[in-house]
Amino acid sequence: MDVQTDAGVDAALWGLEAAFVAHPPPRTLSGCPHCHGEVRVADADPLTLVLALGNTLGTGDDLRALTPWLVRRALTGDRVDLRTVLERIAEHWADWTDRERDAVRDVVDAVWSALLDTHPDAPDSATAVAMLDSIAALGEPPDRLLAIWEYKEIASADHHLAELVVDAFYGARVDPRVITWARADAQRARLERARDRDRGRPWAGTITAACDLAGAGAPD
Known part of the structure; x- marks a missing residue:
């Protein structure tokens, strides 16, 4: 980014x-x-x-x-x-x-918004997991950032959501409040819409995996 x-x-x-x-x-x-x-x-x-x-x-x-x-x-x-x-x-x-x-906070919000506008596969793009970890250093709850994510109904933001779900399932450090939000029905439905929309795209496998994992618990 x-x-x-x-x-x-x-x-x-x-x-x-x-x-x-x-x-x-x-x-x-x-x-x-x-x-x-x-x-x-x-x-x-x-x-x-x-x-x-x-x-x-x-x-x-x-x-x-x-x-x-x-x-x-x-x-x-x-x-x-x-x-x-x-x-x-x-x-x-x-x-x-x-x-x-x-x-x-305005700078943090702008950086977060810019990240969600950028496809995760773009050169030098950060992941949502990494950016949330950086922003968490302020010690504030993630609610404001999640509200921005909900507002951004775009492919790049959906792909970031899919990557977060997959990364979290396989052990990435993610705030439990973000995990709860990502596994909620609204986000699962969003991932399913993204899966149907992006069939055949290079990142479709990540979104499909996220749909499968969104309701699953942590691996053994």
């Missing part, structure tokens, strides 16, 4: 920057003299920043100010992953404003 070219993700990232305008990002950070010393943000490794901010480098306020930069780097680079960034945000955002927290 190329989030750099997705209009919804791009708009959410700009909204994130607007929400944090009261917290200008620092140019330098003071750190433990034995670990980092003074660090210029422009020269810093994003992974080092996200792991050290608020600990041995800078303060929790610095992490807050750098949140738009870190989230953007997690979505457009390869040095830091979204789960790590969201996990650090969740450690500090209890005293942030509603606008700031909602702006983070």
Whole structure:
């Protein structure tokens, strides 16, 4: 999924920057003299920043100010992953404003929506299982994401659902609340419609397997 070219993700990232305008990002950070010393943000490794901010480098306020930069780097680079960034945000955002927290959620929702719009077989596409695991780092229930999934009655979203059902059956780590939702009658009916619609397509076998497994328990 190329989030750099997705209009919804791009708009959410700009909204994130607007929400944090009261917290200008620092140019330098003071750190433990034995670990980092003074660090210029422009020269810093994003992974080092996200792991050290608020600990041995800078303060929790610095992490807050750098949140738009870190989230953007997690979505457009390869040095830091979204789960790590969201996990650090969740450690500090209890005293942030509603606008700031909602702006983070808006980015998460936009990324999730973009994933569901992208066929799982597309180059570099993430799976729904992997994305849900990353987003879960915020510590919030999956209800909002599942509502977006229900709204997206499209082939790519159906295929993501089928892959999740199959992956979960064979041991992938999935929130039990997501499993319960995926096995509900509404989702089973959705998979059956997708199976009938996509007969002969390369991914038809995955959807057929998901239809068979949707009501099954875990394998022995």
